Amino acid sequence: MVTQWIIPKDFVSKYSKILGDEVREFIKYCKIPTRPAVRINTLKKRVEEVLREIDFMSPEKIPFCDYAFRINYDKPGNTLSHFLGHYYVQDPASLVPVILLAPKPGEKVLDMTAAPGGKTTHIAQLMENRGTVVANDVRLERVKMLRSNLERMGVLNTIVTMNDAMSLGYKKSFDKVLLDAPCSSEGEVRKRWNALSGWSQRRVEQFSRVQKRMIKRAVAAAKPGGTIVYSTCTLSPEENEEVIQYALENLPVKIVRQRIKGLKHRPGLEGYDCRDCLRIWPQDNDTIGFFACKMVKTA
Amino acid sequence: MRFKKIDPEQVIEFLSREYGVPEKELANLSFWSSGKRVWASSDVILPKGVNIQGIGIVIGKMKEGRIIPSNALFKNFTITKKKIELRSEKEVRTFMSGGTIKIDNGPRGIVCASYNGENIGKGLSNGKEVLSQVPKEFRAKGIHIP
Numbered sequence: 027m028v029t030q031w032i033i034p035k036d037f038v039s040k041y042s043k044i045l046g047d048e049v050r051e052f053i054k055y056c057k058i059p060t061r062p063a064v065r066i067n068t069l070k071k072r073v074e075e076v077l078r079e080i081d082f083m084s085p086e087k088i089p090f091c092d093y094a095f096r097i098n099y100d101k102p103g104n105t106l107s108h109f110l111g112h113y114y115v116q117d118p119a120s121l122v123p124v125i126l127l128a129p130k131p132g133e134k135v136l137d138m139t140a141a142p143g144g145k146t147t148h149i150a151q152l153m154e155n156r157g158t159v160v161a162n163d164v165r166l167e168r169v170k171m172l173r174s175n176l177e178r179m180g181v182l183n184t185i186v187t188m189n190d191a192m193s194l195g196y197k198k199s200f201d202k203v204l205l206d207a208p209c210s211s212e213g214e215v216r217k218r219w220n221a222l223s224g225w226s227q228r229r230v231e232q233f234s235r236v237q238k239r240m241i242k243r244a245v246a247a248a249k250p251g252g253t254i255v256y257s258t259c260t261l262s263p264e265e266n267e268e269v270i271q272y273a274l275e276n277l278p279v280k281i282v283r284q285r286i287k288g289l290k291h292r293p294g295l296e297g298y299d300c301r302d303c304l305r306i307w308p309q310d311n312d313t314i315g316f317f318a319c320k321m322v323k324t325a
Numbered sequence: 326m327r328f329k330k331i332d333p334e335q336v337i338e339f340l341s342r343e344y345g346v347p348e349k350e351l352a353n354l355s356f357w358s359s360g361k362r363v364w365a366s367s368d369v370i371l372p373k374g375v376n377i378q379g380i381g382i383v384i385g386k387m388k389e390g391r392i393i394p395s396n397a398l399f400k401n402f403t404i405t406k407k408k409i410e411l412r413s414e415k416e417v418r419t420f421m422s423g424g425t426i427k428i429d430n431g432p433r434g435i436v437c438a439s440y441n442g443e444n445i446g447k448g449l450s451n452g453k454e455v456l457s458q459v460p461k462e463f464r465a466k467g468i469h470i471p
Binding site for chain 1: 354365366367368369370371372374375376377378379380381382383397400401417421440443445462463465467468469470471
């Protein structure tokens with residue numbers, strides 16, 4: 027069966043302006059499904075033990091993460107190891123926000139939009155189940171999914187809350203805050219052929235407004251000197267550089283320049299004051315499209 | 326949901342006596358109740374003024390002064406009592422899909438099913454048969470067992 031990928035004309039034309047001739051390569055990758063990858067859950071088992079369990083999947087190490095592997099197996103969610111929480115199925119690009127956040131045992135961390143829990147369980151893993159993670163989401167069905175994944179992965183240091191991230195009232199409470207913002211999900215088109223079916227520039231701009239309200243809350247929640255990581259699985263500048271620019275102009279934050287060895291990433295787009303952001307195009311690492319920026323709260 | 330911290334001593338004593346959970350595994354945990362549910366977490370700091378939906382994982386439900394253990398308790402802690410060993414991949418698949426396993430003179434009541442040293446989940450035993458009580462969200466058919 028040939029899947030008819032939905033790639034709106036306006037979408038192609040938007041990215042032609044950004045990428046020039048490279049847009050052909052970008053669109054080509056948008057139509058290639060991603061290869062599955064897994065993050066091994068070191069809260070449950072050592073990497074080498076799980077590697078033995080998943081040997082039949084021919085795992086290949088992801089260059090920038092010692093505990094994540096691409097696999098050659100199309101049903102990683104239907105194995106005993108998965109049910110036992112020995113790994114989490116996750117695209118390599120979505121490891122980036124937590125790698126940038128670099129949570130440590132004993133810290134207090136807020137994950138503002140946590141469901142289904144890929145990044146929360148990654149945070150808890152790096153914290154070795156010590157300290158406190160507050161994992162928030164807005165809808166009950168998403169909160170249930172989150173709790174179910176926390177249970178599967180054996181996460182004990184997490185408090186699940188159900189609130190609208192735009193109205194969270196935390197003030198200077200957290201060492202680290204992750205805002206993996208709701209977005210137009212352009213970067214996910216490789217995972218879902220119809221991810222762009224409802225795409226429009228108007229929708230992108232609606233998300234941008236929501237994201238600016240959320241980043242305000244994220245910065246308020248961080249302690250002075252605390253870290254804030256903003257990420258999306260979209261490539262629209264309105265939902266990425268424009269949101270960071272808004273934060274830089276209106277909130278007490280500055281960008282922390284980051285490089286991740288083994289990951290090809292490009293700077294933020296020209297025309298914004300945020301070249302030190304990480305822009306991950308699908309064609310660069312054979313991942314979904316992604317954007318991430320690490321900031322520190324200055325006051 | 327409203328959460329109340331509960332006395333760890335009683336919980337630890339019950340879980341180690343009934344299911345042989347090593348006390349040192351539970352020693353640094355906090356225990357909470359919300360309605361009938363009992364939750365276990367590491368030493369977390371609760372946020373104020375937000376709608377809390379969970380703290381750590383649900384380890385059981387209170388019933389007539391006892392804790393009825395949850396599937397999550399068995400999957401995430403060492404269990405040394407009231408345990409049955411599944412004997413084949415076929416039995417694992419049956420158990421994981423919510424089916425019933427025959428056993429010989431096994432323990433009665435809520436039991437922990439394991440396979441190759443891994444705790445698979447919760448079952449209800451009458452000594453001859455164990456009915457899987459793996460929650461629906463974790464059930465699966467035809468899973469791959471390496």
